[in-house]
Amino acid sequence: MSPGIDRQLLMSLLLGAIILTGCANAATDTPSMPTEASPAGQPVDHGPPIPWNKSVIVNGVPTTASDAAKSLAFTPVVPQGLGEPTKILMTAPESGPVETRAFALQYQDPNLGLFWIAETVSTTSQQELENTANNCTAAAGCEASLSVQTLSDGKRVLLNEGPGSTYLEMLNSGDRFSVLGPPDTFTRDDALKVAEAVESAATQNG
Numbered sequence: 001m002s003p004g005i006d007r008q009l010l011m012s013l014l015l016g017a018i019i020l021t022g023c024a025n026a027a028t029d030t031p032s033m034p035t036e037a038s039p040a041g042q043p044v045d046h047g048p049p050i051p052w053n054k055s056v057i058v059n060g061v062p063t064t065a066s067d068a069a070k071s072l073a074f075t076p077v078v079p080q081g082l083g084e085p086t087k088i089l090m091t092a093p094e095s096g097p098v099e100t101r102a103f104a105l106q107y108q109d110p111n112l113g114l115f116w117i118a119e120t121v122s123t124t125s126q127q128e129l130e131n132t133a134n135n136c137t138a139a140a141g142c143e144a145s146l147s148v149q150t151l152s153d154g155k156r157v158l159l160n161e162g163p164g165s166t167y168l169e170m171l172n173s174g175d176r177f178s179v180l181g182p183p184d185t186f187t188r189d190d191a192l193k194v195a196e197a198v199e200s201a202a203t204q205n206g
Contacts (some may be wrong), residue, residue, distance in 0.1 A: 052116075057103075060092070060102075077198065078201065086107060104123060166182075170198065172194055
């Protein structure tokens with residue numbers, strides 16, 4: 001799990017469509033979770049709806065990119081070409097060590113709808129990230145549609161198309177970026193389009 005991002009929220013985002021058997025824990029910094037059991041033919045209860053208009057980071061407080069840079073372990077990335085964020089948050093400095101703090105941008109795009117970009121220090125390798133998709137099989141008890149996608153520059157990213165979210169994770173220069181939005185309005189192609197903008201900005205930033 002990326003430090004600073006709401007653990008419960010991201011478990012529902014990344015793992016919301018998985019019957020948890022530990023198949024996704026190899027690429028996240030979370031301990032093994034108990035398997036969710038569901039009677040045959042009954043839907044799995046994945047928890048309450050995600051509060052998309054609120055926040056995707058723990059103890060998030062309003063900020064600007066320039067102010068956040070003074071209190072984070074990385075220089076926050078604000079991609080060009082996505083318009084102005086409707087909300088900019090960072091983890092409140094008093095709530096945790098600098099390496100655990102996160103930065104998040106919320107967008108309300110007329111075409112892409114509502115989505116978030118979150119950035120943290122990465123504690124996951126590229127191989128571990130990709131292994132999340134490789135290890136998430138029906139035999140392992142995974143229900144999610146997890147896949148590794150390739151961006152235009154060759155960067156490989158993890159994409160989850162689940163009932164709770166459309167969610168993408170990617171690494172760049174020691175940072176971990178999460179692109180996420182409601183599945184009814186934020187599609188696979190939307191997530192990849194935003195990821196291209198993030199990758200470009202992060203590469204220039206790095």
